[in-house]
Amino acid sequence: MATGNAVLVVVYHLLSDPAVRFRDLGADYLDTRIDKQRRARNLAAQLQALTGQKITIRDGKALIAEPEAA
Template identity: 55%
Template sequence: MASWAKFCPKTHESAGKKKAKGRGKGNPWLGGILGRVVFGFSRTNTFLGTRHRRLARRMAPQKAIVASGNAVLTVIWHLLADPEAHFCDLGPEHYDSRINKDRKVRNLARHLQALTGQTIVVRDGKVTVGPETA
């Protein structure tokens, strides 16, 4: 459905090289409505709002709108395809519950160690800072 609505990125491939080419020219009315829907839920405390904010942090605003619109179209397709399906919002904490907290702490400690040059060790939730490494 997202491909039919031209609300997904196009990819052109030639000689084994892939080139991104924006999105196709779909129905401008559908694109406008999806843009308004995305703008509406981008400020809400829901799964789709959190998803949009996560995408908008790392990509251009228009690309984040297209990606979020693609997610909305996917939800709509699943609701239309299965009459028994019901929409259940996963909640804004869905991504936070899937993050391994210990791995996040280790990664942040490693980044801090690279920035400061000091030895940083995390054991049982306790942080110890050692002397600068050579």
């Protein structure tokens, strides 16, 4: 439903103003906007929550410490 609304808004703006032209942002548009360091931290935090292991990202590499046995 939300996607349909977004499409209708785009079509409305394209049809209501003849000077407006559609410009495709390209297949890699979202890939260029992703902060890779932030994404790595988020994924490490998710992995840590799932496994209980201490995950540290240093110089682009993951350092994994096993949890201490009780």
